Structure formats: C-alpha cells, structure tokens
Amino acid sequence: MAYAARLRAPGWYRALLGMVIAFGFAFGLDVAIRALYGWHPLVKTDAMVTIQLITVPFGFLIGLGAFDYWFRWAAGAPTIPEDHSGHGARSWRDYFRVNTDHKVIGLQYICTTFFFFVCGGLMAMLMRAELAAPGMQFVSPNTFNGLFSVHASLMIFLFIIPVFAGIANYVLPLMIGAPDMAFPRLNALSFWLLPIAGVMMLASFFAPGGSFATGWTAYAPLSTDTPLGQTFFSVAVQFAGASSVATALNFLVTIITMRAPGMTFWRMPLLVWANFTTSLLVVIATPFIAGSQFFLILDRALHFNFFNVNNGGDILMYQHVFWFYSHPAVYIMMLPGFGIISEVISTHARKPVFGYRMMAFSLMAIVVLGFTVWAHHMFVSGMFPWLRVPMMITTMLIAVPTGIKIFSWLATLWRGVIHLTTPMLFALGFITMFTLGGISGIMLAVIPFDIHVSDTYFVVAHIHYVLFGGSVFTIFAGIYHWFPKMTGRMYDEGLGRLHFWLSFIFFNLTFGPMHLVGIDGMPRRVADYAHQYAAWNAIVSVSAFIFGMTFFIFLYNIVTSWRHGPVAVANPWRAHTLEWQVSSPPPVFNFDEVPTVVGGPYEYGVPGAVHGVFKERVPATTAAGGGGAPPPVNTE
Ligand code: HEM
Numbered sequence: 001m002a003y004a005a006r007l008r009a010p011g012w013y014r015a016l017l018g019m020v021i022a023f024g025f026a027f028g029l030d031v032a033i034r035a036l037y038g039w040h041p042l043v044k045t046d047a048m049v050t051i052q053l054i055t056v057p058f059g060f061l062i063g064l065g066a067f068d069y070w071f072r073w074a075a076g077a078p079t080i081p082e083d084h085s086g087h088g089a090r091s092w093r094d095y096f097r098v099n100t101d102h103k104v105i106g107l108q109y110i111c112t113t114f115f116f117f118v119c120g121g122l123m124a125m126l127m128r129a130e131l132a133a134p135g136m137q138f139v140s141p142n143t144f145n146g147l148f149s150v151h152a153s154l155m156i157f158l159f160i161i162p163v164f165a166g167i168a169n170y171v172l173p174l175m176i177g178a179p180d181m182a183f184p185r186l187n188a189l190s191f192w193l194l195p196i197a198g199v200m201m202l203a204s205f206f207a208p209g210g211s212f213a214t215g216w217t218a219y220a221p222l223s224t225d226t227p228l229g230q231t232f233f234s235v236a237v238q239f240a241g242a243s244s245v246a247t248a249l250n251f252l253v254t255i256i257t258m259r260a261p262g263m264t265f266w267r268m269p270l271l272v273w274a275n276f277t278t279s280l281l282v283v284i285a286t287p288f289i290a291g292s293q294f295f296l297i298l299d300r301a302l303h304f305n306f307f308n309v310n311n312g313g314d315i316l317m318y319q320h321v322f323w324f325y326s327h328p329a330v331y332i333m334m335l336p337g338f339g340i341i342s343e344v345i346s347t348h349a350r351k352p353v354f355g356y357r358m359m360a361f362s363l364m365a366i367v368v369l370g371f372t373v374w375a376h377h378m379f380v381s382g383m384f385p386w387l388r389v390p391m392m393i394t395t396m397l398i399a400v401p402t403g404i405k406i407f408s409w410l411a412t413l414w415r416g417v418i419h420l421t422t423p424m425l426f427a428l429g430f431i432t433m434f435t436l437g438g439i440s441g442i443m444l445a446v447i448p449f450d451i452h453v454s455d456t457y458f459v460v461a462h463i464h465y466v467l468f469g470g471s472v473f474t475i476f477a478g479i480y481h482w483f484p485k486m487t488g489r490m491y492d493e494g495l496g497r498l499h500f501w502l503s504f505i506f507f508n509l510t511f512g513p514m515h516l517v518g519i520d521g522m523p524r525r526v527a528d529y530a531h532q533y534a535a536w537n538a539i540v541s542v543s544a545f546i547f548g549m550t551f552f553i554f555l556y557n558i559v560t561s562w563r564h565g566p567v568a569v570a571n572p573w574r575a576h577t578l579e580w581q582v583s584s585p586p587p588v589f590n591f592d593e594v595p596t597v598v599g600g601p602y603e604y605g606v607p608g609a610v611h612g613v614f615k616e617r618v619p620a621t622t623a624a625g626g627g628g629a630p631p632p633v634n635t636e
C-alpha cells in the first residue's frame with residue numbers, strides 16, 4: 001500500500017509514473033490518428049518522437065507536483081493556502097523537490113546550470129582535442145558539428161541565461177527587502193522547465209542520425225532537412241524559453257510591487273536595475289525565438305512551407321526572426337553581469353558607484369538599442385545592401401552606453417580602497433576581457449571587415465571574449481561574492497585567487513590567438529584545417545585543456561568550503577545593501593523585522609550614511625547573530 005501512496009503524492013515516483021502515462025497516451029494518440037487516416041506505417045519514428053518530446057515532459061512536471069495547486073484551483077476544489085511550510089530546505093533531499101522558497105530555487109538553478117556548464121565544457125575539450133592538430137583524429141565531421149552545436153546551445157540556453165536567473169533568484173528578493181518572489185509557485189515551475197530542456201539537448205546525441213548539428217542558430221533551410229536530432233533542439237528551446245519568460249515576469253512584478261518601504265527606484269541597487277532591464281528584454285525578445293522554432297517544428301513535422309522556397313517560403317525570414325531574439329539575447333547574457341560587477345566593485349573598493357543614475361539609464365538605453373541592430377548578423381546573408389548601413393550605425397551606437405558603464409566602473413575604482421579579494425579580481429578581469437571583446441565587436445560591426453572575417457575564428461574569439469571573459473567572469477565574481485551569504489561559510493581565498501590567475505592567463509592563451517588565425521582565414525565550424533594554422537592551434541588546445549582544468553580548483557574550493565569552511569558572519573564585506581544585514585544564510589522568511597530604506601545603496605565612505613534600518617530594534621544579545629542586525633555602522 002505504501003507504493004500506492006507514494007505514487008499518489010507529488011514527487012519522483014509520481015513523476016516517473018507521469019512520464020509512463022504521458023508516453024502511453026501520446027503513443028496511442030499517434031497510432032490512432034495514423035490508423036484513422038489509413039497511413040502506413042502506424043508507428044513512424046519521426047512523428048512519434050516529436051509528439052513524445054512535447055508530452056513526456058508534461059507528464060514529468062505533473063507527476064512531480066509542479067501543477068498541483070493550479071489543478072486543484074481549476075477543478076474548483078478548495079485550494080490549500082500557501083502556508084510556507086515548504087520554505088527553506090532541511091536536507092539535501094528538499095533540493096530535489098518542487099520547493100517555492102526563492103533561496104532554495106536559486107541554489108537549484110545554480111547547481112543545475114553548473115552541471116550543464118561542465119557538460120558543455122567537456123564538449124569544448126573534445127573539440128579542442130580534435131582541433132589540436134590538422135587532420136581527423138577523434139570524431140567524424142558530423143559528430144564535430146553536433147559537438148559545437150550542443151556545446152554552444154548548452155552554454156547559452158542552459159548556463160549563462162539561467163545561472164543569472166539563479167543568482168538573482170537568491171539575491172534579489174533579499175536586496176529589495178522582500179520575503180520571497182511575487183509568484184513562488186510560478187518560480188518553482190520556471191526552474192523545473194529548465195533541466196527538461198537540458199536533458200533533451202543532451203539526449204539528442206542518441207537520436208537516430210545523431211544530435212542536432214546546425215549550430216545554436218539552427219538556420220533554415222539546413223535545419224528543416226537534417227535528421228531527427230534537430231527537433232530535440234527546437235522543442236528544448238521552447239522549454240528553456242518558457243522558463244526564461246516566466247522568471248522575467250516574476251522578477252518584474254517582484255521589483256515593481258514588493259520593494260521594502262523607502263526603496264524607491266532610485267535607491268535600488270544596480271543588480272536590481274540590471275535584472276529589471278534584463279527581464280524587459282526577455283519578455284519582449286524571447287517570444288521571437290519561440291516563434292522561429294515553432295516555424296521549424298511545423299515545417300519539419302507537418303510539412304508547412306515557411307522555409308520551403310519551392311512553395312513560396314522565405315529563408316531569410318528565419319534569420320530575421322531568430323536574430324530579433326538572439327541579438328537582444330547577448331544583452332540578456334550581459335546585463336545581469338553588469339549588475340553583479342557594480343555590486344562587487346563598489347563594495348570591494350569602498351566607493352559609491354560613480355554616476356549611479358547614469359548606470360541605470362545606460363541599462364535602459366541598451367535595452368532599447370538592443371532591438372535595433374539584429375541584422376548585423378546578416379551582413380553576408382544576402383539581405384538588402386542598404387539595410388546594412390543603419391544596422392552598422394546602430395550597432396556602433398551601443399558602444400556608447402556600454403562605454404559609460406566601463407568608465408563608471410573605472411571611476412568607481414579610482415582612489416578606492418581596493419581589496420583584491422577573489423570577487424574583485426574576477427571583476428577586474430571582467431573589465432579588461434569584456435573591453436577587448438567589445439573592441440572586436442566594434443570591428444565586426446564594420447561591414448567590410450565583417451565580410452572579411454565572417455565565419456572565421458575571429459568570430460569565435462569575439463564570442464568567447466564576450467561570453468567567457470565577460471559573462472562567465474561576472475558569474476564567478478558573483479558566486480564568490482555571495483558564497484558566504486548563500487552557504488553561511490567562507491570560501492578559501494588562496495584557492496580563489498589561484499583559480500582567477502590561472503583562468504585569466506589561460507583564457508587569453510586559449511582565445512587570444514584565435515583572433516590571429518581568424519584574420520588569416522581559418523574557418524569556424526569545421527573539424528579540420530590547413531597546415532599553416534597548426535602551430536597556433538596546438539598552443540590553443542594545450543591552453544584550453546589547462547584552462548578547463550582550472551574549473552576543478554573552483555569546484556574543489558566550493559565543495560570543501562561549503563562543508564568545512566570557516567563560518568561566515570552576516571556581513572563579511574561590510575556591504576550596505578539589505579541582503580548583508582541579515583544572517584548568513586538568511587532566516588527562512590528573509591527578514592524577521594521589516595527593513596525600511598532611508599538612503600542610497602552604495603554610500604561607502606560617506607559619514608553617517610545608511611541604506612536600510614530595521615523598524616524593531618533587535619535586543620543587543622541577538623544582534624551579533626544577524627537575523628535583523630542593527631543598521632550598518634559606517635566604519636570608514
Ligand atoms: C575552455 C572553454 C571553452 C572552449 C575551449 C571552447 C571552445 C569552443 C569551440 C572549439 C567552439 C566551436 C567553434 C567553431 O568551430 O565554430 C565553440 C563554440 C562556441 N562556444 Fe565555446 N568554448 C569554451 C567555453 C565556452 C563558454 C563558457 C561559452 C559560453 C558561456 C561558450 C560559448 C560558445 C558559443 C556560443 C559557441 C558557438 C559559436 C558559433 O556558433 O560559431 N564557449 N567553443
């Protein structure tokens with residue numbers, strides 16, 4: 001009987017059952033429809049897999065309990081009011097359940113996305129092994145195409161975009177003085193959509209014909225004719241995209257409605273501004289990639305003709321729709337990092353952010369301009385030549401708000417009391433690497449230059465300077481910065497610095513030379529190359545392996561410090577923002593006393609300046625433990 005109860009209660013057993021039922025249901029439906037139309041054979045792999053990819057995940061989610069509340073409501077049954085008993089995690093098992101606490105969800109996001117980061121990283125290592133010398137060594141050309149496609153897709157859709165959502169999930173409600181996100185159940189659902197997308201992309205390797213192999217851009221009409229693995233990409237992107245949109249709406253509503261008393265928009269920390277603007281981008285842009293992939297699915301599965309020229313389809317339309325998402329997406333992958341860097345730099349340099357309002361305005365400017373530049377990815381695609389010029393100009397214009405941010409960080413550092421902690425090192429590394437990525441970006445915006453280096457390793461170098469030296473360095477900065485808050489432990493500073501310096505050096509040795517071989521004409525997205533590029537590629541591959549290994553220093557540091565590190569105090573960095581005024585880790589409901597915000601978030605070194613105060617003063621005996629510590633006392 002215990003088994004029956006287990007299968008009825010939400011959880012992994014019921015999730016398994018849900019998947020089986022969904023599979024059976026879809027199988028029956030497919031066969032029945034084909035029989036009804038008299039089609040042969042009754043079980044056709046392509047059709048079956050397409051339908052299963054959509055239904056089985058829902059069986060999983062329903063079984064896991066992600067929809068329980070809404071089903072009860074829809075059925076008219078009395079809903080169980082949120083008693084918050086599910087808040088907090090008491091054991092590691094709670095991280096494998098549907099949990100509505102934003103702190104638990106934040107850690108679920110971070111751990112899951114780092115898992116996919118490792119998967120994507122291993123694929124990068126395999127590619128570099130193949131590329132270490134000219135000739136074919138380890139993989140077939142088709143497998144190589146699959147490797148770079150899945151590598152890029154995992155890194156973008158399963159790592160960078162969602163890991164920022166994870167960090168913000170943990171930190172943002174605390175920063176604005178809120179007890180949770182606005183829609184906790186939606187928040188949980190958003191998270192659980194994500195591993196589905198990731199597992200689906202990985203599973204594509206087992207599809208007949210191999211994994212999807214048309215890059216993370218899945219350009220039609222190539223992608224309408226490739227084997228079944230391509231469908232895994234198109235459906236996975238729907239799940240990842242739905243996750244992003246739901247989270248973005250959640251952030252917007254949380255930021256607009258749940259700020260603590262006194263937290264006006266102009267008193268919000270820049271991380272909050274960054275996630276506000278990112279969420280606007282996500283909500284407006286993501287439906288376009290969803291649309292592009294729906295077109296593909298319809299073309300592939302139901303023989304629509306969106307991209308079939310023989311029947312009046314328009315191939316270029318795919319690229320327009322795709323890049324109308326994917327250019328803004330590069331800012332979805334950058335803006336949250338900008339927010340992290342502002343927090344880290346002002347705190348660890350003990351200085352107010354220079355030009356705070358300008359920093360917020362420049363974020364807004366990037367949001368608007370980000371939608372005006374998509375066709376710079378199509379300079380060689382055969383679009384109207386006249387359209388290239390406005391796209392070149394708008395692309396260059398984005399350098400203005402981005403430059404404002406860089407100069408503001410530098411001005412914030414100027415005459416600061418710079419503490420070279422690990423987060424600060426990663427922030428400084430970010431500024432240098434991202435600036436270099438920005439410069440190669442401006443170069444790519446110049447039409448003649450772009451035509452010269454299109455589809456060469458110059459582009460690969462640019463992508464990795466922006467995404468790895470840029471986004472990933474901000475992620476490391478953020479993880480180290482908030483590690484004490486999230487785990488209640490300190491990480492090992494020595495290992496952290498080692499991680500930084502090795503990453504910094506080998507990052508440049510890996511991706512720097514790619515600029516050179518790219519300008520020389522080494523093509524990207526191919527498994528083999530001419531002998532003249534052999535020497536540089538050998539250096540790049542060896543550096544890449546060492547660079548890949550540095551991740552294990554990080555992993556070792558995080559895992560051992562989480563378990564045995566020295567206990568962290570509430571505010572190890574003496575920061576002013578609200579999340580540091582509660583214990584580490586924070587109490588289950590974030591604030592035992594309601595915070596009131598009375599000043600700006602970064603008034604470091606300003607005598608008497610305070611960001612937040614707590615209404616009910618805490619008796620002196622408990623103040624030290626956090627849980628509503630007294631207002632920060634300025635010590636500088
Ligand atoms: C040591 C780490 C890494 C190495 C060695 C590496 C290597 C590679 C290689 C060899 C390619 C295929 C290039 C081609 O043939 O066109 C590639 C593509 C790509 N990588 Fe990485 N990668 C690393 C980390 C990352 C990270 C952290 C990200 C993002 C967060 C990333 C994002 C991408 C993207 C978006 C592409 C696709 C580029 C395209 O479509 O042409 N990579 N990477």
Ligand SMILES: [Cu+2]
Pocket residue numbers: 326327330373374376377
């Ligand atoms: Cu772009």
